[in-house]
Amino acid sequence: MTRDNRDGNARRRQIEAIRGRIDHPIVDADAHLLESVPMVIDAVERTAGRAAAEGLRRTIPTLFTGPGSREEGIPRGPWWPSSTDALYQATVMVPELMAERLDEFGVDFAVVYPSLGLALCTIPDQEVRLASIRGLNALLAELCLEHARLLTPAAVIPMHAPDEAIDELHFAKELGLKVAMIPPGVARPLEAYPEHFPLLAHMDRFGIDSAHDYDPVWRTFQELGFSVTAHGAVALRYLPGGRGSPTNYSYNHVLGHGYLMSEFCRSLVYGGVPMRFPDLPFCFLEGGVGWAIETLGALEEHWEKRGPDGLSEYDPSRLDHAALAEILERYGFPHAPPEMIGETERSPWARDEFEDSGLSGEADIARIFREQFFFGCESDDVTVHRALDAPGNPMNVPLQPIFSSDIGHWDVAHLDDPVPQSYRLVERGQLSKEAYRAFVFDEAVALHTRANPDFFAGTAIETAVLDSRD
Known part of the structure; x- marks a missing residue:
């Protein structure tokens, strides 16, 4: 007997009670599909041919770090990564079934991200990477768009070079997809030691120190009506995470997503991206928001003491x-x-390290974090109330956390857990009902409608979204 059958009725009553206490929808801003690998390979064959499909088949086993190796410096990857509940597994594999069951979980609308797709965008071989992503995006559209009233899939956007990102953004738009996801960085070989890639690699995070000018990519996001959503994964061979126990996956996973997102965030800020594109929203997924509070305070301090005046x-x-x-x-x-x-004169390499950021003062940092940046938080994230507490944050800035269930992955044991877990923040007095509304509805709406005002047109929550914007 599955867990859903055993005590699902009790949990359903709990969810119904929560829904009776609130007057707004709940948007899950980061649910996950578990893609069927054979279906993805078939989709790649249909879009790019048999050779491309075989290339993907050979590549998939190389994308993950596996059991780890002390001798080779390879961190241990995830093991036992998914629920053993058959209904759970089927729900996160079949979009039709997920759409049918969302109401059971207390969710009115879900943005659905791929799982294998998190790895496909790290493939170093350009031909395999582009063919694989193209096939996956076509498959996501095929499986999900007929359920657009209740859920919408995220397209995977490759970022090794600006041209490939721009091409895939246009393809995603043609497919009718409304969400676009990039990795938080790509690994590039070190010029001095190319033979040691990926054990030695430079992480290009698309802002400061990037190998390319990514402004055309950000401009395309804006022109096509996509917000920038970034999602990483821990223990991908070609997405080094800075944490490397060869024997302990939990060690690698703790704070792993936050590490990836904080690096990406700082790269954007120091590279001046949000200042050049002040109307473009960025969302840092699955890393929580605690790192963002600390980053905001650290940027304020460094501007004061290491900025052009200090x-x-x-x-x-x-x-x-x-x-x-x-x-x-x-x-x-x-x-x-x-x-x-110390030198009596500045060393030749010393300079104003904020000169590329475009920042003119602390007010710019505050605006970016208050208006442009959004942070995906799982239902049991204990820092959500801190993020929304402006007086408790650096520069009195309220941040924008968004409810992100992460269903489909091991950190959600049961599909009906996230909504009750999120509401505990209200029951414990950590969030007001207004703050809870912001967490599970308003911020997700803002993230996507700032880029595309019609994002929720035709969905089950269209009326509620329109009412919230009046």
């Missing part, structure tokens, strides 16, 4: 070495020569 306090040419020598001599300390303390 940095002059540390200019070594301002140090009075004679005065320092006199003070040290008074206490019996030798005075080191100036070259051992």
Whole structure:
């Protein structure tokens, strides 16, 4: 007997009670499909031919780090990654069944992200990468668009080069897809050690230090009406996450998504992307929002102390070495020569490290985090209330967390868990009903309608969305 059959009625009554206490829909901004690998391979064969399909078949086993290796420096990947409940498995594999059951889970509308797709966009071989993603996106449209009233799939956008991203964005638009997902970075070989890729790699995060100018990509997102949603995965061979236990997947997973998203976020800010595209929303998925609170405070501090004005306090040419020598001599300390303390002039590589950001002050940082950045938070995320608490945040900035169930993956044991878990924040007094509404409805609506005002047209929540914008 499955868990759903055993106590599903009790959980359903709990969800019904929650729905009776609120007057707004619940949007799941990050549910997951578990793609059928044979169906994906067949779709690739239909769109790109048999050779491309065989290329994908050979490539899939190489994308994950597996059991790990201390000798090779390979981190352990996920194991036992999915629920063993047959109905659960079928629900997250079959969009039609997911649409039928959303109401059971207390969800009115879901944005559905692929799972295998998180890995396909990291494939280093361009031919295999592009053919695989093209086939997957066509399959997602085929399986999901007939259920557009209740759910919408996210297209996978390859980002190894701007041209391939732009091409796939246009293809996704032609398919009728409304959500576009990029990886939080791509791994590139180091020029000095190409033979050691991917164990040694440079992570290009599309902002600062990027190999390409990605402004044409951001411009295309904007022109086609897509928000930028970024989603990574832990223990992908070609998406190094900075954490590398070869024996413990849990070690690698704890804070793993937050690490990926914080790196991507800082790359955008220091690279000036949100300042050049102030109307383009960005969403950092599955990493929670705790890292964002810390990042906001750290950026404020670094602007104050390492920005164009504060940095002059540390200019070594301002140090009075004679005065320092006199003070040290008074206490019996030798005075080191100036070259051992620091250069008397700025080193050639020292510069204003915010000069590429386009920022003019702390107010710009606050605006970006308050208006442009959204943060995907699972239902049991304990930092959601902190994010929405403006007086408790740096610069009094309220952040924009969005309810993201992550159903389909191991961290959601049962499909009807997320909504009750999210409402505990209200029951514990951590969120007001207004803040809860923002978390599970308003922020997700804002994320997608700022890029595409008609995003929810024809969906089950169209009227509620229109009413919320009046």
